[in-house]
Amino acid sequence: MSLFTKPEVERDKIDIHILIRCGIGDTLAYLARLDSLLKLHPNARVYFHVGGFRKIPEMIAELLLPDRRVYGVRLLYGYDRQSPRLEKKVLKKIRSIAVPGDIVESWTPDEYPLRYPLQQPFMPELFPEDHAAADEFLRRNNLKAGEALGIHPITTRGNAGAFDEKRYWPQEKWHALVDYLQRKGERLLLFGAEGEEYGLKVDGQNIISAQGLPLRTTIALLTRVKGLIGTNSWCWEVTAYSGKPIISLWFTFPQNIRLYRPEKADHTQFFTEKSTSVEEVTAAYERLFLR
The missing domain is CATH 3.40.50.2000 (Glycogen Phosphorylase B;)
Structure with a gap:
């Protein structure tokens, strides 16, 4: 695993940890829904834990880097296939670094977070x-x-x-x-x-x-x-x-x-x-x- 984060701030807000194993297109659709999630949890810090095929996690990290709503990205190089057993194992690891009150969710392409409406129009934040x-x-x-x-x-x-x-x-x-x-x-x-x-x-x-x-x-x-x-x-x-x-x-x-x-x-x-x-x-x- 490798991790880059934005500067740590005081611990007075909840963290939202989102596990994804997907491609660039899936991530774009997730980002277009992120504001809807943050309306439910104003000022929360969002961390993405990213798996994917080959170099996809690095590309997704590149996509997420300019987004000021995202506080950190963890690259999960071993999480590269659809496996409910592996997903549970990774989620358990994420929960071990979370604190009480934090939110841990798994967003996958076949079980989309449709409860969060897609922002429209939406353009990814860039440098x-x-x-x-x-x-x-x-x-x-x-x-x-x-x-x-x-x-x-x-x-x-x-x-x-x-x-x-x-x-x-x-x-x-x-x-x-x-x-x-x-x-x-x-x-x-x-x-x-x-x-x-x-x-x-x-x-x-x-x-x-x-x-x-x-x-x-x-x-x-x-x-x-x-x-x-x-x-x-x-x-x-x-x-x-x-x-x-x-x-x-x-x-x-x-x-x-x-x-x-x-x-x-x-x-x-x-x-x-x-x-x-x-x-x-x-x-x-x-x-x-x-x-």
């Missing part, structure tokens, strides 16, 4: 240098905030594991969609990890790569696009939670959409069948982006 880096990226590419449309065809990192084309909209449909968007005059920002072009030609003009940027720079950039069309990933959450329109091609565990979608969702469109046609997606684009 000024994160916003500055996003603005500099736009300047270098002759873009203004709100001008480019984000796209994110596939994801092969984090909890996604190895690439499996069965999980994604077919490549030829993505190419047809991109051709349509370019005919509409859209300049496209391609999000994701390096190597996730899905055969698209990144020319720096019509399609600009925003791949491989630092996590918080990517988040800042996602709040500066006009909207996003992409696969099921945390990128659509950042954009949708900030109030921008999104189209998500979500083919794995579509029953979980309700756990992440904001209550006011008229600016979102989810497609859950791989048979979804290009025409269906372009119709959604025209409804959401050209109205």
Whole structure:
């Protein structure tokens, strides 16, 4: 385990310890609900105890670091799988460091804290240098905030594991969609990890790569696009939670959409069948982006 905390203050407030074993998208949805929790416990100090796959805990710590509501983060490198027995063991350890009156909760993606309403709009707290880096990226590419449309065809990192084309909209449909968007005059920002072009030609003009940027720079950039069309990933959450329109091609565990979608969702469109046609997606684009 490793731990970083914000400066300790007097012990006149309760601590809330939240155990999570999840990905970046789950954490974003948790953060969007955190104010609702704190309304029930004003001025409480929140500590996250973070497990996850491979380097996910470190990425989540990077996401949580600027959030002034979060007093500390403990990285649980051994807590990397779904196991009720292991969860109980970790919770017992957390309770051993808590004091009477503290709150200990376990938030997992399959048992969401839906009792805490999701704040809307919501944008993760970032450092000024994160916003500055996003603005500099736009300047270098002759873009203004709100001008480019984000796209994110596939994801092969984090909890996604190895690439499996069965999980994604077919490549030829993505190419047809991109051709349509370019005919509409859209300049496209391609999000994701390096190597996730899905055969698209990144020319720096019509399609600009925003791949491989630092996590918080990517988040800042996602709040500066006009909207996003992409696969099921945390990128659509950042954009949708900030109030921008999104189209998500979500083919794995579509029953979980309700756990992440904001209550006011008229600016979102989810497609859950791989048979979804290009025409269906372009119709959604025209409804959401050209109205």
